[in-house]
Amino acid sequence: MTARFTAKSLTAIVLPLAALTGFSAAAQADDWTPTRNIEFIAPANPGGGWDTLVRTVSRVIQEEGLAERSFGAINVPGGGGAVAWAQIARDTGNPHKLFATSPPIILVPLAGTSRFDHTDFTPVARLITDYSIILVKADAPYEDLNELFEAIAENPSLSIGGGSAPGSMDHISMAGVAAAAGLDAASVNYIPFSGGGEAMTNLMGGHVAAVITGAGEASGQLGEGSGLRPLGVSSPERLGGVLADIPTYQEQGIDYTFDIWRGVMGTPDMPEEAVAYYEALFAEMLETDGWEAARDQLGWIDAYQDSEAFGAFLDEQKEQFSTILGDLGLLGG
Amino acid sequence: MDAFNNLIYGFSIALDPINIFYVFAGVFAGTVIGMLPGLGPISALALMIPLTFGMEPSSGLILMAGVYYGAIFGGSTSSILLNAPGVAGTVATSFDGYPLAKQGQAGKALAIAAYASFIGGTISIIFLMLVAPLLGRVAVSFGPAEYFSLMVLGLTAVVSLSDKSLVKGLIAAVVGVMISIMGIDLQTGTERFTFGTVHLLDGIDFLVVALGIFALAEVFYMLLRGGGGKEQPRNAIGSLRLTKQEVRQIAPPIGRSSILGFFTGVLPGAGATIGSFLGYSMEKRLAKDGDTFGKGNIKGVAAPESANNAACTGSFVPLLTLGVPGSGSTAVLLGALLVMGVSPGPAMLVDRPDVFWGVVASMYLGNIFLLVLNLPLIPLIAKILDLPRPLLLALILIFCMVGVYGMSFSVFDLLLLLGFGLLGLGMRLFGFPAAPLILALILGSIMEESMRRALQISGGDWSIFIDKPISLALLVVAALSLTLPLLRKFRAR
Structure with missing residues (x-):
């Protein structure tokens, strides 16, 4: 009894619905616009x-x-x-x-x-x-990327902090530029932090030697009195604003970009x-x-x-x- | 007096009528959000971002900061009344707040929470104002090794939180650590305890565990005892008034925990939850009547409540002076500031003093508003306890489920909540304390990550933990806090 009643009322609902969808599908064919949020x-x-x-x-x-x-x-x-x-x-x-x-x-x-x-x-x-940016402390001995990579070649345990897990963006970006600079990508001592911010405080406190993070995210920490020195950005051309003075990897002879x-x-x-x-x-x-x-x-x-x-x-x-x-x-x- | 002039300048901004309105609106919204579980400060702040478009940056930050510390202020209410923490930072408040409420002293517990929050907040603003620029350096002096040692020190509190059986406390703590490391391991990308389900890849949200083990377990326990034992007497709220003796009792814990909480908050990655636990366990150890903690000691409410509010203010130090967020909530604040065209960082104190000092001054106002707003509400809100027991239990149940579902919109999390409710019930029936599990859950994963990061930096050399002076000092304090009670016992014999 109940089952039959349900089947009947279902048809009653479904039929007009089908007509409706058919109609809107026809309208969509030319020029689709969203029908709900x-x-x-x-x-x-x-x-x-x-x-x-x-x-x-x-x-x-x-x-x-x-x-x-x-x-x-x-x-x-x-x-x-x-x-x-x-x-x-x-x-x-x-x-x-x-x-x-x-x-x-x-x-x-x-x-x-x-x-x-x-x-x-x-x-x-x-x-x-956005692009990657590599930063060191302002009193670090490395003036440009090549000096940093030379130091890593000599001492592979030099720690590079990043804001994401191994195998994710910051690590890939770092490994890529290191490989382009002639190093073994796997030899970079990448230290994963749970965010770019945490990586940055660890750089400021001198707990890691360098940090790789998003350039947009880092721009707030640059400029006078920041205590940090940017070594390079992964863009094909120089960036704007406070990032304008930072040379690209390519300018420093390392043929690598990362988006x-x-x-x-x-x-x-x-x-x-x-x-x-x-x-x-x-x-x-x-x-x-x-x-x-x-x-x-x-x-x-x-x-x-x-x-x-x-x-x-x-x-x-x-x-x-x-x-x-x-x-x-x-x-x- | 430089700070004084700056403060006057700050008040000239904060006392602008529109900003007074924003402070009030912010702390009011924050209090309400804090009382409801699930809608924590992070999601509340994210919802506020569109409101701040087109606002003066100082006004926008004043509003959002108000929501943030208002939520921590209000979070104690449900911890005390329902044993269901509204925000993670107020879990420790339920340890003694809920027993007090059950003894018919809900009014007193809520009043103490309000006073302690107010004083903790105010003391920490004074610190923020006087030493914030210098403190940036303190915040960054904590690297992985230091965090590891801090977490070790925090975990020694398991001993004092275990009361009857240390073995059972340790077992609970181990379970807590195991829950804390569930999900994808940050260092290697390996999945741990995920049972092949995508829902566990990020581990389990802290509040799911806390609501299950405290609130839901309490509901089950009462049901098991058949309707919940004796009916509470009418007018079970009790007086809001504190005796002189009680004021004298809670004043030192509030002072100590405010300072401890503030410095915990300054450390990026520590924050209100850890601050409140550290405050609670410190007071439990210092108190002569430490064994009554967990059974309704007013100091056990005062300490975590002053510490969590102080930590909340402290977390503005790394945000405003370094431009790095120390927590999820401050990360959202940072994003909002960037959208408003202000880059927090070392240059902000010089470039945009209006934002920094305006917010600091507004916090004084906000804390006064919170106190004035919350105290008269206490008798009204506490009326919830006058509800018939079956209704109250149903209400707690709904409260927890809505809270958990509202956080993630995940049915899986509801099942987890149920599971942790049953676990909590089992622990109660067999005499396992819940606090060590929660403490280990908070500290476990940070401790593990920090240790492995530190060892990765040092190339596997363990001496990094004792070569660094701060780390060494923390480890020594941890060792002392474990051995001193033993020595005292021996001497007593």
């Missing part, structure tokens, strides 16, 4: 790089009135991103869910702690990039129309005054790539990273 996920706790990107982008889009629907920032912390990725991977085709991404989407799976990697998701756009890029990805198999909509939206956002102001304050550099270019870039990055991780003996299962 967009969940914009930062796969980490508040306060970090992903979180800052998500909140800044959501705010600029809202303040500049770029989208009819609002972007809601959601934090899904855990496993260096793996928890959020596992959730998003289940949401195939959902056009209303995006997440912030950066090198860990490649590095974490390579280390073997996430079942999902960048190929499981839809690249939407690369937005910005800490950040972008946006969507659910697996996100519909093409939706991807096109977001691509255009982000491209438009990058042109606004509100974005420029926020970007400059945070020390970011625009590095837009559309979905296709971003996808190809991610594949390239994966190859590059797996080589370095292999050299370091950190490739996971």
Whole structure:
């Protein structure tokens, strides 16, 4: 009795629903726009790089009135991103869910702690990039990068602090530049701290010999009276603002660059129309005054790539990273 | 008097009517957030960031700082009334606060918490004002070796927190350390105790364990005893008034813990939770009636409450003078400041004195507001204890579940909460103390990471722990605190 009743009422509901979805699918074919608010996920706790990107982008889009629907920032912390990725991977085709991404989407799976990697998701756009910076104390004997690397060659136990785990961004960046300078990448004594800030205090206190961290993050500690000396940045060209006086690696004869890029990805198999909509939206956002102001304050550099270019870039990055991780003996299962 | 002039200047900013409003709004929001578990200061601050867009940086920081120390101030309420800490920094407050509430002295416990928080906050602001620029150097003098030794010193408190059976206390502490190292190991990327599930990759949130082992276990325990024993007498809140003798009793612990808490807060990576535990265990050891700690000693409320508020103020030292965040909450504050166009760091005192001194002055105001706001609320909030027992138990249950779910939106964490509730119940039934487990949970992973970092820096040479003077001193104090009670016992024979 009950079962029949349920089946009947189900049909009654499903039929009009099917008609509705059919109708909206037809509308989507030409020019897709979001039909509800967009969940914009930062796969980490508040306060970090992903979180800052998500909140800044959501705010600029809202303040500049770029989208009819609002972007809601959601934090899904855990496993260096793996928890959020596992959730998003289940949401195939959902056009209303995006997440912030950066090198860990490649590095974490390579280390073997996430079942999902960048190929499981839809690249939407690369937005910005930051670069690595290598710092020593102002009274340290090293005046430039080459002197630091000579010292490391002589004494491999010289400690280099970074703000992330072995095999993640700071370590890869350091190992890469060391290899380019002719050292054995695995010989660098990399000391992982639980954040760039902690690495920095350890440098100020003289507990480690040098630190590698994000240039944008470090810019607050530079300038007069800081007690720190920047030795080089990983950008292809000199950076702006307080970072303008710092030579690049390449200027010092070390042919290596490293991008800490950040972008946006969507659910697996996100519909093409939706991807096109977001691509255009982000491209438009990058042109606004509100974005420029926020970007400059945070020390970011625009590095837009559309979905296709971003996808190809991610594949390239994966190859590059797996080589370095292999050299370091950190490739996971 | 340079600091005096600066303070006058700071007050000229903080006393701007709009800033007075921000202080008030901040501490009010903070108190409410602190009382609710789950919505901790970190997420509350992240939610505030959009509000500060377009504000003067000094106003924005005044508002956000108010939320932060307001949350620590308010967090004691649920610790005392429900045995369910609202924020991690107030777990130690429940050790004696909850027993006091059960004895019908909730009003007194809450009043002491408010006074202690106020005094701890105020003393530490004076320190912040006078010595902050110098303290930057103290903060960075702590490297991995020093942190390791500090954590060893902290862990010796297991002995004093174990009361009846030292063996059971040690077992609880070992379990605590094991829980603390769950997840991906930062040094090697190896997974430990994750049982192959992605939910455990980051380990277990401290509050899930604390709410389970304290609050939920209490609910289970009462249920087991069939409805919770004797009904509390009507008007179970008791008087808010302290006798002269009680004031004399809690004054020295508040003074000591305020100073200890402030310096703990100055160290990046230590903070309010560790500060409150250090304050609590220090007072327990110093007190002549140390064996009544954990059973409703007012000093056991005064010490952690003054220490956690002082630590909260102390954590502004590395943030404002070095530009490095010492905790999750200050990391969010740093991000907000950057967005407002201020880079905290050594240059900020010169470039933006309005931000630094404005915030310092606003903290004096904020602490007064908190006291005035909280004291009259105590009788109202404490009425919750007049609820019939079944309702109260259901309320605690909902409170814990909403808190945990609100933190991570993870059903898995709810199951963990249940599991830790059962573990806590088992520990109670078999006489295992919960405090050592919680202490080891807080200190364990920091101790391990620091030790391995230190050894990696020294190339595996253990002498790094005794070559560094601060580290050596901490280890000596730790050794003394373990051996002195023994020596005293021998001499007594």
